[in-house]
Amino acid sequence: MSCPPWPKGKKLVHLDLKGAPPRAEYLHQLIELFSKLGVEGLLVEYEDMFPYEGQLKMLQATAQPAYSQGEILSLQEFAKFKGMEVIPLVQTFGHMEFVLKHRPMWGLREVAHCVGTLNPHKEEAVGLVMEMLRQVVALHPGLNTLHIGADEVYMLGEGEESKLWLASPGCTVEQLFLSHVTKVAKAIKEAWPHMTIIMWDDMMRGMSKDTLKASGLVGLVQPMLWDYSPNLDVKRTVSLLEKYCSASMSELWAASSFKGSTAVYTCVPSTQRHVENHLQWLEVAASLPANVKLKGIAITGWQRYDHLSVLCELIPVALPSLAACLQTLIHGQFNTEAESKVTQMLGVSSVEAETMERTSAVDSLFPGGRLAQLIVELDSLLKSEDIRFFENSMFVRGWFSPYQRQRKMVTPLITMQINKQASTYLAILQQKVETVTAEMVHLYPDSTAQEWIEEHVTPVMSPLERITEDIRICVKEMVP
Structure with missing residues (x-):
């Protein structure tokens, strides 16, 4: 299948740091490689690796030290030097496990047994989120774009306060979701009027155009529609993007995947699977009417499905997949030329980690290539x-x-x-x-x-x- 190359708009790579956070030196090596692969920005999900201070210091990781302020500033400076924008991703509603797992924060859960969902009725909830954002923004000089997460807000509406709220006429779980996100987005715009706000789209997929229009979110956020499946439903995805556009949310993003979306415990990714996901996204982009414009695509690389799940594929073993996915977007297909570029750039014989062999005489392959080979060997033995x-x-x-x-x-x-x-x-x-x-x-x-x-x-x-x-x-x- 051949499509036009990915339309104008940034190609971002997602760095999920809530598990297996690379050492600072390795992050710089990765950024160097990303620049050669055609990456134009980083979507960085720090979670507990951010050096939160004051009352939020408890959020820092304990298994290993969080990144220092100097390391985070250095990462941004190097990325900027390589022509990449850094966009922090800070969860503000769902997937707040790294916050709500701490005993002093238990009272801010929607329901006691769901560690990830924030209670939208608590006044302290927005205050907590804004303090997290304030510290992140302060450590990102010149920041123009924030991603506020808001995906998979499990058990929303199941808490006692939510049940009381939903008992009022005309109140729905959809409105409950929209009211919290709108409150957060407005607070961000008040604090940083210039800030562009991106959010995941999944909680809005079932909402009508009129519900979205009436929410107050229009003009505040840019939805990022994610789908990591190799069998992505092109027609449905185009229809969703058209719906957001018709609700006056005309600035939209896509999100694909190069690792971390096959199974929660996968060690070695299938490059073919992820290339197929990108081929589907190319078809979506080619099928969009002229009035629907994509601002870019985030190629996600999940390190855990959530803060409390096991590690997915480590970055080194997934770099052939990432390179292949980027070449697919650049060429509009994954043909012989695209495959050849990947193998030459990485110094390997195959784009599949399971069958790659070194073709270069130099001691090192791509950054982390030796570890990738060793993981493949050990994984094969374990299986x-x-x-x-x-x-x-x-x-x-x-x-x-x-x-x-x-x-x-x-x-x-x-x-x-x-x-x-x-x-x-x-x-x-x-x-x-x-x-x-x-x-x-x-x-x-x-x-x-x-x-x-x-x-x-x-x-x-x-x-x-x-x-x-x-x-x-x-x-x-x-x-x-």
């Missing part, structure tokens, strides 16, 4: 059936079942063979883990390496370790 389903093998199930282990009545000859195989697998995995860890801590905090190993490797190694320990105990009972 191998012999290791993952070791406990279900014929010998373990036949000669070392839970029943046999409990009674310590086993066949030593066979169990010692099982032990030898399990120990071999453990030794191979341990060696790979040490190599991955040593490389990872160059680019990420030690806490990220520990988390990644405990999430992705430990669940596979633990059963093997239990078997070897149980065999040691059982054989001791059976052999003189």
Whole structure:
């Protein structure tokens, strides 16, 4: 499929820092690469990595230090030097887990068991959001654009105060959502009249044109319509964009994905999947009537589905996907020429991380390329059936079942063979883990390496370790 290249408008890359925050030096290397790939701006979601001060200091990460003020200023200066605008993304309604998880903030939840949604009826809620924004804006000199999030506001309307509010005639959950976002947007415009405000669109998708027009949001915000599916519904997406435009929200954005949208625990992305998402977005852009203009596209790279979920694919292993997606937008298709540009720029043989091999003689590939290769190797090992389903093998199930282990009545000859195989697998995995860890801590905090190993490797190694320990105990009972 071939479409015109992506129309005028900025190509932003989303840096999701709420998990696996890159070391400052690695962030600079990434920005250098992004500039070569044609990126024109960064959508930066700091979350708990922002150096909040005063009463908000509790929001800072504890697993590793938040970025310093100097590091954040340096990031912006380098991005600007490379021709990129930096747009901070600060959640102001939904996905506020990193704020509302703290005990002093519990009273600001919409419902007690939903950590992500802010109670829109609390006066302190807007005050909290504005203080967060004030600190972020203060550390971004010359800032012109803010993204206020507002996606996936789960359980809205389920709190006791909301139920009372909704009992009044004509009050709906849609209006409840719109009233809070409008309040925040107006407060931003009052504080910084020049500020452009972007927000996610998903909570408005089911709303009528008239509801949006009457909300007071028109002229205050620019919706960013996100869809990360390789099977994106082009007609429906065009229709949604047309609806926003007809509601006088004519300045619109798109959001695609280069990683972090396949499965919550994915380690290695499929470049093809993400390229297909961009091909669909190209079709959307080509199908829009002249009066609907896109201001740009944010290529998202989620690091977690939310603050409390596990790590998705790390940035290094997803850089071939990002490069391929950008070339798809630039060429209007992912043809041989686009693929060749990606492999040449990154010094690899394939755009798929799982099959890429070094083609350059130099020591390093793209920034983080060595770690990407090591993760692919380890991920392949972890997925191998012999290791993952070791406990279900014929010998373990036949000669070392839970029943046999409990009674310590086993066949030593066979169990010692099982032990030898399990120990071999453990030794191979341990060696790979040490190599991955040593490389990872160059680019990420030690806490990220520990988390990644405990999430992705430990669940596979633990059963093997239990078997070897149980065999040691059982054989001791059976052999003189």
